[in-house]
Amino acid sequence: MVITDAIIILxxxxxxxxxxxxxxxxSFITIPLLIFMGLPTAVANGTNRVALAAxxxxxxxxxxxxxxxxxxxxxxxxxxxxxxxxxxxFISINLPDDLYNAILGSVIIVVVLFIIVNPARFIKxxxxxxxxxxxxxxxxxxxxxxYGGIIQAGVGxxxxxxxxxxxxxxxxxxxxxxxxxxxxxMAFSLAVFIISGNVNWVYALVLSAGNGTGAFLGxxxxxKHGDKWIKAIMIIASLIMALKLLNVF
Numbered sequence: 001m002v003i004t005d006a007i008i009i010l011x012x013x014x015x016x017x018x019x020x021x022x023x024x025x026x027s028f029i030t031i032p033l034l035i036f037m038g039l040p041t042a043v044a045n046g047t048n049r050v051a052l053a054a055x056x057x058x059x060x061x062x063x064x065x066x067x068x069x070x071x072x073x074x075x076x077x078x079x080x081x082x083x084x085x086x087x088x089x090f091i092s093i094n095l096p097d098d099l100y101n102a103i104l105g106s107v108i109i110v111v112v113l114f115i116i117v118n119p120a121r122f123i124k125x126x127x128x129x130x131x132x133x134x135x136x137x138x139x140x141x142x143x144x145x146x147y148g149g150i151i152q153a154g155v156g157x158x159x160x161x162x163x164x165x166x167x168x169x170x171x172x173x174x175x176x177x178x179x180x181x182x183x184x185x186m187a188f189s190l191a192v193f194i195i196s197g198n199v200n201w202v203y204a205l206v207l208s209a210g211n212g213t214g215a216f217l218g219x220x221x222x223x224k225h226g227d228k229w230i231k232a233i234m235i236i237a238s239l240i241m242a243l244k245l246l247n248v249f
Contacts, residue, residue, distance in 0.1 A: 001202050005037060009203055013051060013210020018218035020055070020156075020211075025115070027052070027153035028108050028238035030207060032245055034200075041100040042093040043200055046193030049152065050204035051211040053186045058215065059179040073129075073167075074177050078184040080138045081145030085185040088149020089192035095150075104151060105245030108238050111154035114161075115235065129167055137166040141181070148182070149189050155182070 012033050016026030027048055034044035063069060092100070140162050148155040156178065163174045193199055 006206050009206045010210040013207040014214035017055065017211035017214020020215065025154055025238060028241060031104065031153055032241040034203065039200060041097045042198040045092055046198035047200045047204045047207065049186060049190045049193060050199060051208040053190055054208045055211050055215055056179050056183040056186060060183050063176040063179060069176055074180040076134060077137055077141040078181045080142035081181055082185040082188050084142045084145025085149035085189040086192060088146040089189045092150045093193065093196050093198050101245045105242040107151055107154065108242035111157060112235050112238050115157055133166050145185050148185060
């Protein structure tokens with residue numbers, strides 16, 4: 001890796017970490033960047049997961065200190081998510097680059113529209129977390145794990161909306177569930193990418209350093225200013241990346 005590549009990855013990692021804290025969707029920028037820098041799609045996907053795993057470890061630690069965890073429900077949903085993620089990871093590492101780029105570009109556009117519409121505001125929150133809702137949640141998280149194993153980018157939005165529909169919990173509690181579920185299935189998913197040799201460790205370490213720095217700065221910014229303009233920047237940047245992946249320009 002030349003110094004200019006390291007600087008670009010570090011700066012992008014900082015931006016992605018900042019965006020993830022304030023709006024979510026940082027992987028919409030980091031995965032395409034790694035692809036544009038010449039990494040095969042599977043390697044770009046695996047490399048990005050190292051940084052995400054590191055960020056989620058920090059997030060889990062912070063939520064645990066805050067006493068917001070629901071270990072039982074997190075593990076209940078993490079089990080099917082992990083099964084789906086392992087299957088999705090094997091699918092992902094075997095996808096041709098052109099097909100993966102087309103899928104990623106299309107998914108980015110769909111999820112960006114999902115963010116803009118924000119369907120969570122139309123969902124009626126449940127009065128209680130019944131057994132039927134838990135079973136439904138396990139099925140939903142099997143599908144979310146499959147998506148996370150294949151693409152990962154944008155899964156945070158889908159998990160938050162799903163948990164809101166399933167549980168009706170507060171956003172803080174939902175985020176505490178999300179980071180633990182993602183960390184658990186990410187560990188198994190990342191193992192598939194590592195064992196198959198689809199991680200560039202030099203890029204991964206630089207990206208992790210950037211993500212950590214961006215998350216630290218973003219959390220301080222969020223407490224003072226909120227996330228509206230950050231979300232707008234993320235949407236614009238993501239659409240540009242998607243159009244390039246789809247060879248529109």
